[in-house]
Amino acid sequence: AQSVTQPDIHITVSEGASLELRCNYSYGATPYLFWYVQSPGQGLQLLLKYFSGDTLVQGIKGFEAEFKRSQSSFNLRKPSVHWSDAAEYFCAVGEMNYGGSQGNLIFGKGTKLSVKP
Amino acid sequence: DGGITQSPKYLFRKEGQNVTLSCEQNLNHDAMYWYRQDPGQGLRLIYYSQIVNDFQKGDIAEGYSVSREKKESFPLTVTSAQKNPTAFYLCASIKGRTSMNTEAFFGQGTRLTVV
Secondary structure (H helix, E strand, C coil), X not given: CCEEECCCCEEEEECCCCEEECCXXXXXXXXXXXXXXXXXXXXXEEEEEECCCCCEEECHHHCXXXXXXXXXXXXXXXXXXXXXXXXXXXXXXXXXEECCCEEEEEECCCEEEEEEC | CCCEEEECCEEEXXXXXXXXXXXXXXXXXXXXXXXXEECCCEEEEEXXXXXXXXXXXXXXXXXXXXXXXXXXXXXXXXXXXXCCCCEEEEEEEECCCCCCCCCCEECCCEEEEEC
């Protein structure tokens, strides 16, 4: 079965420091990969997505992610973290043929990011 | 502005009661989804619907029911059979019928608490 693993439950970084959030997936074919961000008590917002082509994708708010097929990874990065980036981040894979014909999103369990002043 | 509206934002339920969470979208999206979120568990799929008058069970459908009488609306009923309903519930919609390669739009969520 398809799965998404986010190894880090909670990460704390200093404001201005670089950030990397890890995501590994298990999927038989070429995956469709997403990163979403959730502020406390809110819904999820799409940061970026990868379907094909250039393996380094740019997203909103200065985030980027790199798809590495050999490592089954899609890590999220940001060169300089701002206090407003404190939130929970979810990696997801678009699954084909869930239930036979429909598609579905499989989410990781999330990584909570705290930012120190 | 187009979007997804969930209501209410906070909901309290007594033991043994059924409650219904509302989800409305004006994005003209075909597919709609209900997820349950618990701390440290990520998002787990309850039900989804690709078209009107059709819906499918997700991974944790027991104790929940849905309907899809209109394209814009996908209400979720948490029944008394759901033994641990306290959670944050998120509704999402997607243009087209599959979410493989399409952005999902989420509502702001409903926090349900059993009292």
